[in-house]
């Protein structure tokens with residue numbers, strides 16, 4: 001039971017929920033790989049984790065770049081001898097009304113949120129199959145259900161749910177599970193920058209009336225990563241205060 005001595009690669013983990021997930025996994029005895037495209041933040045995170053006594057390495061890589069992803073996964077295995085848990089967390093959004101979105105907005109959002117997860121899963125699963133064990137956890141969003149002004153992002157996250165379901169089918173017989181976590185409104189620095197009016201409106205749509213935290217997401221990822229969670233696959237776990245119960 002647990003994830004002790006498992007090796008976990010968390011993409012986009014120099015910030016936000018990815019960083020908190022990496023920290024919680026390290027606290028539970030996993031060896032963790034911090035990936036991000038922001039080199040300074042990777043160095044900062046690795047240093048802080050080492051100070052706390054965690055077994056950690058950093059990998060600066062753009063997850064939308066196949067060669068960079070393959071090198072990153074090889075480096076993880078070189079450093080720790082195996083790869084057990086992949087959290088496809090790195091993400092970003094270019095938002096706007098349909099008429100205002102550019103082709104570049106679409107391409108970048110799809111490349112990072114969807115293609116990146118495909119490339120990481122493809123490279124990582126090669127090291128999971130021989131061990132007959134693996135956990136692929138995809139961070140999507142409640143917004144996959146549809147959000148006005150979110151065409152590329154909602155599409156990318158919907159696509160990632162499709163990919164996750166396919167991986168569950170293809171890899172289920174190899175001891176590898178593939179699941180999604182769909183966060184809703186989570187307290188991140190972005191939230192603090194919103195106007196009071198917008199905060200009030202968004203909270204009014206929350207059945208719980210509250211914001212989630214990065215710990216809520218990290219705890220959900222821990223559940224899916226656990227050795228004991230082997231019968232849970234192909235699913236979407238909503239961590240959104242009930243917001244997924246209605247659309248709009």
Ligand SMILES: NC(=O)c1ccc[n+]([C@@H]2O[C@H](COP(=O)([O-])OP(=O)(O)OC[C@H]3O[C@@H](n4cnc5c(N)ncnc54)[C@H](O)[C@@H]3O)[C@@H](O)[C@H]2O)c1
Nearest residue numbers: 012015016017036037062063089090091140141183186188
């Ligand atoms: N914050 C929310 O309320 C919320 C809600 C629903 C879903 N999500 C999803 O959760 C995940 C994490 O969100 P967060 O709020 O912690 O974001 P964040 O911006 O704090 O962290 C994301 C990290 O991903 C990195 N990144 C971006 N592009 C990358 C690339 N090409 N290669 C490698 N790293 C890259 C960024 O540098 C950043 O450090 C994302 O997938 C996001 O779409 C967030």
